[in-house]
Amino acid sequence: MEKLSGSEMVVRSLEDEGVEFIFGYPGGAVLHIYDALFKSKKIPHILVRHEQAATHAADGYARATGKPGVVLVTSGPGATNAITGVATAYMDSIPMVVLSGQVATHLIGEDAFQETDMIGVSRPIVKHSFQVRHAEDIPITIKKAFHIASTGRPGPVVIDIPKDLTKPEDLFEYSYPKSVKMRSYSPASRGHLGQIKKASRLLLGAKRPVIYAGGGVILGRSSDLLKELAEYLNFPVTNTLMGLGSFPASSAQFLGMLGMHGFYEANMAMHNSDVILAIGVRFDDRVTNSVDKFCPGAQIIHIDIDPASISKTVTADVPIVGEVRTVLVEILKQLKEETDKNSCSARKGSLDDWWHQIEMWRKENGLWTDRRYPNSDQIMPQQVIECLNRVTGSDAFVTSDVGQHQMFAAQYYRFDKANRWINSGGLGTMGFGLPAAMGVQLAFPNEIVVCVTGEGSIQMNIQELSTCTQYNLPIKIVNLRNNYLGMVRQWQDMQYEGRHAMSTYEDSLPDFTKLVSSYGHVGFEIKELSDLEDIMEEAFSIKDKLVFLDIFVDPAEHVYPMHVAPNGAMNDMWLSKSKRT
Amino acid sequence: MRRIVSVLLENEPGALSRVVGLFSQRGYNIETLNVAPTEDPTLSRLTLTTIGDDKTIEQITKQLNKLVDVVKLVDLTEGSHLERDLMLVKIRTGAEQREEIKRTVDIFRGQIVDVGPEIYIVQLVGTGDKLDSFIAAIGCSEVLEVARSGVAGISRGEKILSA
Ligand SMILES: Cc1ncc(C[n+]2csc(CCOP(=O)(O)OP(=O)(O)O)c2C)c(N)n1
Numbered sequence: 001m002e003k004l005s006g007s008e009m010v011v012r013s014l015e016d017e018g019v020e021f022i023f024g025y026p027g028g029a030v031l032h033i034y035d036a037l038f039k040s041k042k043i044p045h046i047l048v049r050h051e052q053a054a055t056h057a058a059d060g061y062a063r064a065t066g067k068p069g070v071v072l073v074t075s076g077p078g079a080t081n082a083i084t085g086v087a088t089a090y091m092d093s094i095p096m097v098v099l100s101g102q103v104a105t106h107l108i109g110e111d112a113f114q115e116t117d118m119i120g121v122s123r124p125i126v127k128h129s130f131q132v133r134h135a136e137d138i139p140i141t142i143k144k145a146f147h148i149a150s151t152g153r154p155g156p157v158v159i160d161i162p163k164d165l166t167k168p169e170d171l172f173e174y175s176y177p178k179s180v181k182m183r184s185y186s187p188a189s190r191g192h193l194g195q196i197k198k199a200s201r202l203l204l205g206a207k208r209p210v211i212y213a214g215g216g217v218i219l220g221r222s223s224d225l226l227k228e229l230a231e232y233l234n235f236p237v238t239n240t241l242m243g244l245g246s247f248p249a250s251s252a253q254f255l256g257m258l259g260m261h262g263f264y265e266a267n268m269a270m271h272n273s274d275v276i277l278a279i280g281v282r283f284d285d286r287v288t289n290s291v292d293k294f295c296p297g298a299q300i301i302h303i304d305i306d307p308a309s310i311s312k313t314v315t316a317d318v319p320i321v322g323e324v325r326t327v328l329v330e331i332l333k334q335l336k337e338e339t340d341k342n343s344c345s346a347r348k349g350s351l352d353d354w355w356h357q358i359e360m361w362r363k364e365n366g367l368w369t370d371r372r373y374p375n376s377d378q379i380m381p382q383q384v385i386e387c388l389n390r391v392t393g394s395d396a397f398v399t400s401d402v403g404q405h406q407m408f409a410a411q412y413y414r415f416d417k418a419n420r421w422i423n424s425g426g427l428g429t430m431g432f433g434l435p436a437a438m439g440v441q442l443a444f445p446n447e448i449v450v451c452v453t454g455e456g457s458i459q460m461n462i463q464e465l466s467t468c469t470q471y472n473l474p475i476k477i478v479n480l481r482n483n484y485l486g487m488v489r490q491w492q493d494m495q496y497e498g499r500h501a502m503s504t505y506e507d508s509l510p511d512f513t514k515l516v517s518s519y520g521h522v523g524f525e526i527k528e529l530s531d532l533e534d535i536m537e538e539a540f541s542i543k544d545k546l547v548f549l550d551i552f553v554d555p556a557e558h559v560y561p562m563h564v565a566p567n568g569a570m571n572d573m574w575l576s577k578s579k580r581t
Numbered sequence: 582m583r584r585i586v587s588v589l590l591e592n593e594p595g596a597l598s599r600v601v602g603l604f605s606q607r608g609y610n611i612e613t614l615n616v617a618p619t620e621d622p623t624l625s626r627l628t629l630t631t632i633g634d635d636k637t638i639e640q641i642t643k644q645l646n647k648l649v650d651v652v653k654l655v656d657l658t659e660g661s662h663l664e665r666d667l668m669l670v671k672i673r674t675g676a677e678q679r680e681e682i683k684r685t686v687d688i689f690r691g692q693i694v695d696v697g698p699e700i701y702i703v704q705l706v707g708t709g710d711k712l713d714s715f716i717a718a719i720g721c722s723e724v725l726e727v728a729r730s731g732v733a734g735i736s737r738g739e740k741i742l743s744a
Contacts, residue, residue, distance in 0.1 A: 124602060124606045129595070183744055185649050308644050308647055311639070312640060
């Protein structure tokens with residue numbers, strides 16, 4: 001058998017696992033590993049400018065490809081810098097393996113230089129973690145980490161590796177395990193047949209049904225089945241922020257996003273429904289508004305791979321624990337068994353009233369049926385996203401940061417495919433967008449990758465413009481420049497009588513076009529609506545360079561609809577600054 | 582409602598902190614906690630008592646089950662079970678109180694396991710309630726120190742918790 005050092009085993013295990021990129025940053029505790037990586041040369045390593053960006057880039061890669069992202073950081077500050085990205089991935093159930101260096105075993109616990117208890121610090125935000133105790137355990141530990149990160153409900157896994165275990169001079173027999181079995185880890189796969197039958201009957205009897213589908217459909221690669229099911233039943237579909245793209249926006253059955261900034265027709269349909277089929281969602285507080293007023297007349301079928309997500313906030317009438325794919329296959333089979341063709345078309349007719357009602361809601365206040373934002377002599381942020389959607393043919397990978405621009409992107413970009421909308425939904429991490437876009441662009445070098453951002457968020461990881469230069473990443477950055485921490489300002493307008501406490505930068509913003517050009521990128525400023533489409537076209541025609549579009553938008557605009565909170569129901573919404581449901 | 586949850590845990594470093602951390606992270610309370618190795622050296626058994634409504638308890642067991650180090654768990658209070666807590670109590674006694682204390686210890690089927698000129702150490706095994714009643718019966722002023730193991734429990738009959 002081949003003999004390798006600990007650091008060589010780390011690198012070889014990652015190679016044998018099929019890892020395509022490592023996102024990382026070197027430092028003392030991982031130098032042996034970096035040396036082994038340098039010698040092997042098989043896996044490209046992307047040197048970020050801050051470890052937080054390494055985790056976001058790995059995360060973006062994972063969201064776009066479905067494969068686990070891989071991060072390598074040093075001990076102490078390297079590990080703690082990575083934490084925000086680990087927490088971001090954890091909240092959105094993104095598969096990721098983070099290798100962190102650790103001080104040598106004999107120094108652990110002595111407050112040695114650059115020692116941080118990474119296992120302890122990351123504990124509440126990882127799916128699992130390992131500290132390697134013996135060098136010979138490195139291959140099996142890495143195998144387990146990938147297995148845990150990418151199966152069941154995915155999530156980040158940390159492997160903490162003390163430096164002495166990676167010494168080049170100590171050699172061990174190497175073989176990479178083909179599979180692992182862990183007695184304490186066996187995620188559910190098939191749903192309970194009795195429950196599935198019950199669900200099918202409920203679905204067939206529904207008069208005012210809605211399918212409420214989330215990120216779980218994307219993680220479970222089941223958008224094809226979601227479409228088949230929705231079309232078979234002729235049910236309307238709404239997506240969570242995390243689920244956008246799992247159902248085609250171009251379908252007439254799509255109601256748009258639901259929740260705090262969800263579409264009027266989506267929130268109304270949910271509130272008035274009699275049966276909700278919830279798939280891969282978690283009844284997040286940003287969706288439900290007040291739980292005790294949530295969808296009073298609805299029976300809820302909830303499919304999720306994680307039993308702890310079911311009945312956590314809203315009680316499910318028919319809980320189904322299982323892999324979304326296998327469950328949807330079963331449900332479709334059951335439905336087809338229980339309906340012959342005739343009764344099926346008769347039943348479809350029985351939804352006419354419901355569809356009629358939905359059309360009314362759409363006509364009244366739908367974001368896609370008419371212009372719902374005010375006239376202004378400035379560019380409106382919504383117009384920017386509408387323009388982006390046209391110029392990129394609804395087919396780009398769009399990452400975003402956090403704030404108003406994120407909500408406008410979610411509302412106005414029309415995602416037809418899964419894995420294309422990449423944003424920090426659960427943690428809401430400003431600074432996510434640019435590094436996430438790097439991970440996506442590396443995975444798909446020939447695709448259009450856009451980062452929709454705001455001047456607040458982009459400055460949280462702006463140093464990554466340098467990484468984009470080093471690796472020639474032709475990302476298109478669309479900066480909705482409103483000169484405020486816009487979402488903060490919106491809340492201050494609505495809840496604090498317009499007192500804009502610390503939400504403005506007071507003329508301290510850089511000239512972004514000059515800033516990006518100093519990195520070798522291209523920058524354009526857009527101030528007039530009449531220039532918007534032309535300059536955007538020009539930006540996207542530049543295939544080989546990063547382009548930064550600094551677009552001056554109306555700073556006073558708010559995101560609507562917006563749930564009335566606290567104590568509101570799904571159907572309690574602000575529709576504009578003056579109009580309420 | 583009070584529940585007793587017994588958990589078989591991989592005997593790995595960090596496993597215990599994951600369980601305890603879960604409780605503080607999610608705002609669940611732990612009334613008592615008892616951990617010790619089992620007949621299988623790769624497993625330890627952790628028993629905790631907690632108070633919560635059905636919904637909370639359901640979440641607690643689901644979240645515990647999600648921890649990779651948790652091999653199996655059981656809510657002992659769902660079925661018929663035995664629970665025991667062990668207590669050592671250090672009591673100050675003047676000569677005139679000794680008979681009284683001895684009688685109380687006998688009533689509670691405890692043992693006096695150490696004796697000093699003015700000190701008794703009493704050992705008592707039973708349910709948490711029984712131990713509480715003993716303390717009440719002794720009178721607080723005389724109790725100097727209490728050390729309790731926390732509840733350990735096992736279900737009655739054929740039902741077993743094993744990996
Ligand atoms: C790291 C981090 N810090 C603070 C916040 C709170 N926050 C949410 S939105 C927002 C404003 C974002 O401003 P900007 O990026 O300019 O976007 P805009 O809302 O103006 O579109 C802030 C501060 C956050 N989400 N993330």
